[in-house]
Amino acid sequence: xxxxxxxxxxxxxxxxxxxxxxxxxxxxxxxxxxxxxxxxxxxxxxxxxxxxxxxxxxxxxxxxxxxxxxxxxxxxxxxxxxxxxxxxxxxxxxxxxxxxxxxxxxxxxxxxxxxxxxxxxxxxxxxxxxxxxxxxxxxxxxxxxxxxxxxxxxxxxxxxxxxxxxxxxxxxxxxxxxxxxxxxxxxxxxxxxxxxxxxxxxxxxxxxxxxxxxxxxxxxxxxxxxxxxxxxxxxxxxxxxxxxxxx
Amino acid sequence: xxxxxxxxxxxxxxxxxxxxxxxxxxxxxxxxxxxxxxxxxxxxxxxxxxxxxxxxxxxxxxxxxxxxxxxxxxxxxxxxxxxxxxxxxxxxxxxxxxxxxxxxxxxxxxxxxxxxxxxxxxxxxxxxxxxxxxxxxxxxxxxxxxxxxxxxxxxxxxxxxxxxxxxxxxxxxxxxxxxxxxxxxxxxxxxxxxxxxxxxxxxxxxxxxxxxx
Numbered sequence: 001x002x003x004x005x006x007x008x009x010x011x012x013x014x015x016x017x018x019x020x021x022x023x024x025x026x027x028x029x030x031x032x033x034x035x036x037x038x039x040x041x042x043x044x045x046x047x048x049x050x051x052x053x054x055x056x057x058x059x060x061x062x063x064x065x066x067x068x069x070x071x072x073x074x075x076x077x078x079x080x081x082x083x084x085x086x087x088x089x090x091x092x093x094x095x096x097x098x099x100x101x102x103x104x105x106x107x108x109x110x111x112x113x114x115x116x117x118x119x120x121x122x123x124x125x126x127x128x129x130x131x132x133x134x135x136x137x138x139x140x141x142x143x144x145x146x147x148x149x150x151x152x153x154x155x156x157x158x159x160x161x162x163x164x165x166x167x168x169x170x171x172x173x174x175x176x177x178x179x180x181x182x183x184x185x186x187x188x189x190x191x192x193x194x195x196x197x198x199x200x201x202x203x204x205x206x207x208x209x210x211x212x213x214x215x216x217x218x219x220x221x222x223x224x225x226x227x228x229x230x231x232x233x234x235x236x237x238x239x240x241x242x243x244x245x246x247x
Numbered sequence: 248x249x250x251x252x253x254x255x256x257x258x259x260x261x262x263x264x265x266x267x268x269x270x271x272x273x274x275x276x277x278x279x280x281x282x283x284x285x286x287x288x289x290x291x292x293x294x295x296x297x298x299x300x301x302x303x304x305x306x307x308x309x310x311x312x313x314x315x316x317x318x319x320x321x322x323x324x325x326x327x328x329x330x331x332x333x334x335x336x337x338x339x340x341x342x343x344x345x346x347x348x349x350x351x352x353x354x355x356x357x358x359x360x361x362x363x364x365x366x367x368x369x370x371x372x373x374x375x376x377x378x379x380x381x382x383x384x385x386x387x388x389x390x391x392x393x394x395x396x397x398x399x400x401x402x403x404x405x406x407x408x409x410x411x412x413x414x415x416x417x418x419x420x421x422x423x424x425x426x427x428x429x430x431x432x433x434x435x436x437x438x439x440x441x442x443x444x445x446x447x448x449x450x451x452x453x454x455x456x457x458x459x460x
Binding site for chain 2: 007068069071072073074075076077080081084085088089162166167169170172173180183184187193194197200201204205208209212219223
């Protein structure tokens with residue numbers, strides 16, 4: 001395998017290290033799309049998540065529709081629609097913008113569910129108490145409910161950040177200059193696939209592993225909460241319910 | 248619009264759907280088996296098996312599924328529907344392994360001790376006390392992972408031109424050039440995935456409610 005003709009031959013590694021800047025650029029690009037996408041996903045997730053917990057019927061319906069649509073259809077098709085579909089009606093977006101909107105809207109739906117479950121974990125009495133003190137709905141949300149829901153929300157939210165980073169790799173399919181595409185195009189040009197994919201994997205791993213670990217530690221902390229705090233959660237619910245594996 | 252819904256086109260899309268479902272179902276079954284083994288091994292107190300399971304789970308799940316698809320198809324040059332199954336099983340086993348570990352972890356140690364003190368054997372504790380509770384806690388995450396497999400099989404067309412659902416509909420899109428036709432095809436494509444995944448998610452919520460007592 002590592003022999004002079006194998007897929008992981010030493011001279012192939014040397015070729016890769018000589019071009020390290022190309023991979024560094026791909027890494028930077030993935031990081032940029034991931035951070036911008038996460039910012040968008042957070043905004044969408046909080047708005048849609050609070051809307052699905054609201055008692056205003058039309059608002060709730062729209063929020064539910066958004067979540068169900070984006071969670072139950074492939075990200076790739078959403079991205080294809082932005083990339084191949086929209087130009088039919090004269091809307092041409094850059095690949096970077098498509099990446100940010102794509103992962104932002106997709107993971108916005110997942111984060112909305114995390115936020116909704118977090119809000120659901122706080123006892124109803126808290127909201128009523130806040131109302132009785134003259135808080136408006138949004139004030140009560142911002143100052144009373146969300147700060148308390150934080151413990152329940154944070155572990156699955158961190159996991160969503162990990163999944164978002166991994167899903168930026170969808171850009172490789174529409175030639176997006178990210179880590180995945182860099183590995184693919186660099187190695188299709190010189191057929192040194194072995195080292196290219198190992199390095200690409202490593203770059204994703206150093207982004208995702210620390211975050212996934214953090215999520216696990218936050219979850220252990222949340223699970224170790226005193227029973228009284230635990231009882232505030234919905235029936236039979238643990239943070240595990242919210243920690244969606246890998247979407 | 249009529250020209251879109253010919254018998255030939257419907258059959259064409261249906262063949263793609265069959266490939267999508269075949270790859271998804273076989274990958275899900277294999278991954279559930281391997282994922283359960285990995286999750287249980289990782290829950291052991293110590294030993295080489297625990298370490299091996301932990302390394303596999305962490306390395307594989309922290310790298311995108313798409314990269315594993317490329318590894319199978321490009322690095323190992325396997326190009327078939329079976330290779331598609333392999334690439335999804337590699338990733339999904341790790342993801343499910345982590346979910347199983349978390350699920351077993353969510354049932355307190357006290358439960359184990361209490362059941363043992365009542366004279367249950369180790370197997371009985373697992374069967375009657377731990378697994379029913381762990382399973383109930385795991386269902387949402389497991390089903391979400393199944394849905395992810397079905398959605399991610401859409402990568403197979405772009406990577407290796409396997410004509411699954413997305414592939415078939417994309418081929419059809421190439422034959423029609425009116426905006427309305429292409430948009431309707433996108434809608435059909437999204438709708439087929441939506442119906443399958445929505446039904447699965449809905450069923451899982453019902454199942455979880457039934458298991459909550």
